Amino acid sequence: MNTDHVQNDITEVLVTEAQIKQRVAEMAHILDEKYQDEVPLLVGVLKGAVMFMADIARAMTVPINMDWMALSSYGSGTVSSGVIRILKDLDADVHGRHVVIIEDIIDSGLTLSWLAANLEARGAASVEVVALLRKPAAMKVEVDVAQVGFDIPNEFVVGYGLDFNERYRNLTSIAVLDPKVYR
Ligand code: IMP
Ligand code: MG
Numbered sequence: 001m002n003t004d005h006v007q008n009d010i011t012e013v014l015v016t017e018a019q020i021k022q023r024v025a026e027m028a029h030i031l032d033e034k035y036q037d038e039v040p041l042l043v044g045v046l047k048g049a050v051m052f053m054a055d056i057a058r059a060m061t062v063p064i065n066m067d068w069m070a071l072s073s074y075g076s077g078t079v080s081s082g083v084i085r086i087l088k089d090l091d092a093d094v095h096g097r098h099v100v101i102i103e104d105i106i107d108s109g110l111t112l113s114w115l116a117a118n119l120e121a122r123g124a125a126s127v128e129v130v131a132l133l134r135k136p137a138a139m140k141v142e143v144d145v146a147q148v149g150f151d152i153p154n155e156f157v158v159g160y161g162l163d164f165n166e167r168y169r170n171l172t173s174i175a176v177l178d179p180k181v182y183r
Contacts, residue, residue, distance in 0.1 A: 006168065009181050014157060015150055015174040020132075023149045024052070027130060028059030030147060031100065039063045041097045045115070046070040046088065047169070048104030051161035052132045052149075056102060067092045073111045084114045095123040104161050105133040106148075109141035116143070133157070133174065150174075156182065 031040070039062075044053035046068050057066060070088035099119050106112055112129055119127050128146040136154050138145075156179070158164050159171030164182060168175075 006171065009168070009178050010158075010171075010175040011178045012176045013173045014152055014155075014176060015133075015160075017172040020149070020160060020174070021055070024055045024132075025059050027147050027149060028056050031056070031130070032060050032062050035062050035064075035098065035100075038098050039065060040100050041065045041067060041092055041094060042100050042102050043090065043094075043119070044068045044102045045104065045111070048161045048163065049102050049132075051169075052104055053102045056130070065092065069115070071111055071115065084111055093122075094119050096125050099124045099127045100146075101127065101129045103129060103131040105135065105157070106131045106138040106143065106145065107135045109138045109143040112145075113141060113143045132160070133162075 042053065042057060042064050044050065044066065047070070053066065057064060067090045068088065069086065069090055072085045072087055073083065101112065101115060101119070103112055106129075112131070116127050116129060129143065130147045131145055132149040134145070134148045134151050136151075152174075155176045156164065157174050158168035158177045159174045161169055162174065163169045164177055168177070
């Protein structure tokens with residue numbers, strides 16, 4: 001069965017489904033408090049942030065707008081190239097909007113620092129970053145992150161939206177991919 005194959009590709013579950021659920025609720029609550037007076041535009045970064053966006057948006061109770069961008073930084077490898085391209089731009093005009101970037105994981109931080117600057121340059125009233133996961137390398141770069149769900153070790157993880165070669169996004173937990181899969 002396919003599910004057996006997925007389990008064989010995983011060395012360790014880092015964050016369980018229950019832990020994600022609890023943390024996402026806490027993070028949504030902080031956003032609720034912050035956006036009492038204006039409708040924030042949540043910008044999800046495709047495709048990795050789909051599950052996180054869906055869950056944090058539903059855990060929030062204030063009115064929100066949702067939009068999506070697709071960026072490329074990784075291709076099919078596991079190391080950031082540093083080259084960011086917009087594959088799909090926002091539908092919304094961010095001018096004067098309070099933008100909350102919803103990101104799956106910050107590794108080098110290159111993607112996010114580029115995106116935050118890009119949205120600021122379009123005239124957003126404010127831009128904040130909410131990321132589910134953060135790796136140690138992210139500490140070295142200048143990215144102002146409002147909220148991080150979990151700091152994780154420097155390993156390649158999959159699940160809850162995160163992929164390797166477009167696989168494993170539908171795992172309900174966040175797990176370490178066995179290096180044998182990409183070596
Ligand atoms: P950064 O620009 O190096 O911060 O890379 C961020 C992007 O790389 C994320 O949005 C993910 O799509 C991808 N990425 C980084 N680390 C991982 C990982 O461990 N698993 C899956 N995707 C990752
Ligand atoms: Mg990816």
